[in-house]
Amino acid sequence: SRLTLSASYAESDILVETGSDVRNSSLGVTYRHDVTRDWQLATGISHNVTEQGDSDTDRENVVFLSLERSFAFRP
Secondary structure (H helix, E strand, C coil): CEEEEEEEEEEECCCCCCCCCEEEEEEEEEEEEECCCCEEEEEEEEEEEEEECCCEEEEEEEEEEEEEECCCCCC
């Protein structure tokens, strides 16, 4: 089992007069649990904020639960 924390921030300065600057930040937490040797159960939450110019702000919250399997290929 493991816990993963992630954070990111990006800022874009638009030099053209008609464009507007963009700032994007995100924060996430994911918990993974080994169900078997090949299968994992993952659950988590992420929060994203995108600001464009001085007035537009979009917020997004995502909650997820997934069942994942890893594969190994040998040539």
